[in-house]
């Protein structure tokens with residue numbers, strides 16, 4: 226890509242006791258939505274928290290639009306350009322949705338009351354919460370709270386949006402709605418979206434990063450990830466013992482990924498197949514960006 | 515449209531207020547009452563149209579539109595803005611856990627019990643010991659990941675962490691010292707001696723905060739409180755009469771400690787904004803929670 230990266234990170238390492246939550250993680254993020262896939266404990270949340278300046282890395286460094294969060298001033302500049310949706314966002318449950326988002330807006334230095342309130346209304350509208358803005362957060366459903374937190378992340382039109390599993394706990398209709406909001410946010414902005422849903426990636430993302438055990442296992446486009454499984458997905462009546470992974474599909478047959486036997490009935494690969502293959506076995510070499 | 519100043523609504527906005535409003539210069543809470551009034555009162559809207567220049571008026575309408583559905587602030591917030599606190603500061607304070615009614619009533623209860631104990635035991639030392647400690651407890655509980663559910667959100671926001679800490683600390687201190695003061699009024703026979711908690715309270719609070727920059731928001735206040743209790747227990751076992759911290763010399767030492775701690779707290783202010791070193795307080799919640 227010719228544009229300057231929004232984020233460039235090199236050698237990020239963070240250990241919690243014996244486990245390396247991040248192990249020499251390097252990558253660049255450009256405009257558009259980048260998906261972050263990985264199994265539980267892969268280090269996705271840790272990576273997002275480091276990028277959000279909530280926790281410093283033990284080693285390595287990163288910049289956001291050229292600002293270095295290792296310095297006091299750089300960190301403030303990074304924070305000014307940041308929208309962060311934590312995996313388990315906290316709330317002041319007695320606040321109304323409006324008051325809570327307003328509170329976050331104040332933390333984001335929007336002190337002019339009229340302009341701030343306009344901005345709060347805009348983001349609440351964007352996540353479809355205008356109708357319940359006067360309700361106390363403790364009376365909102367889990368999915369609505371998730372949307373309140375997303376609204377707070379969208380405040381001030383940040384250049385970099387870090388979203389940690391934003392589609393968890395949403396009903397299918399809301400999930401689609403969320404994807405629209407995220408896709409829209411990805412226009413002219415950089416979004417890093419951690420998720421367990423390969424559909425999120427297939428539908429939204431220009432690029433995808435796969436992590437496991439704190440390391441980057443794959444970085445490339447969704448099509449490239451899917452292509453990893455080309456010729457490596459086949460169907461069989463029973464689970465093929467040779468397969469790296471296999472599961473019974475709705476049609477009754479087994480879908481296997483791995484190294485197929487000679488006469489196997491090959492299937493069209495999906496992103497999920499590519500993801501499973503990338504996770505399996507030895508670290509896969511990183512595709513060049 | 516009539517100029518009648520007393521129709522069904524009962525009052526009309528002051529002409530000066532309307533002009534200030536049109537210029538966007540009217541301050542809360544007066545701003546809110548004019549806002550609310552304009553929504554209900556057509557004559558005043560017309561008067562407003564005449565009061566301001568068209569450009570400012572547009573901005574005024576846009577604002578009014580936004581105000582229409584911005585919820586009213588809560589009791590605490592309304593009170594704070596009434597006494598002159600900026601509305602954004604008031605909202606930050608309303609998000610401070612210890613400024614909630616539940617905490618304040620707990621403090622009142624504790625104070626009432628210790629005041630009662632002064633009467634039954636005929637000695638003020640339990641009251642003085644507790645009144646010295648309560649402000650630190652309040653400040654410690656208004657900061658940090660344990661009681662602030664939005665701690666991480668606040669941490670990664672550009673507003674400087676130290677500024678947020680100071681806004682909350684001042685509010686909690688004022689409240690806490692005020693409650694202590696009220697309790698002191700219930701002990702008139704001890705005279706000024708009943709105020710001997712004030713300097714130790716300031717010393718304990720500033721020391722607790724200064725150490726928080728190094729030790730984190732749980733360990734630091736715990737150590738300082740523990741040290742205070744230990745000091746009192748030891749001096750009580752070894753001395754008769756007034757406990758050392760409440761003597762004139764003790765008060766002088768407390769004042770000196772408060773000043774030194776305040777200076778070092780100011781020096782360490784950037785520590786409250788997320789430090790580049792991994793052992794900083796910023797990650798305390800996560801490291802200690804697992």
Ligand SMILES: Nc1ncnc2c1ncn2[C@@H]1O[C@H](COP(=O)(O)OP(=O)(O)OP(=O)(O)O)[C@@H](O)[C@H]1O
Nearest residue numbers: 241244246264265266267268269270271800801804
């Ligand atoms: N605060 C912490 N203290 C100790 N260990 C931690 C902490 N946070 C994360 N870890 C460890 O770091 C590793 C990565 O965790 P992380 O939360 O980043 O994973 P994740 O990819 O977000 O997982 P999930 O999909 O379940 O959200 C895990 O082994 C986890 O146990």
Ligand SMILES: [Mg+2]
Nearest residue numbers: 269270271312
């Ligand atoms: Mg996670």
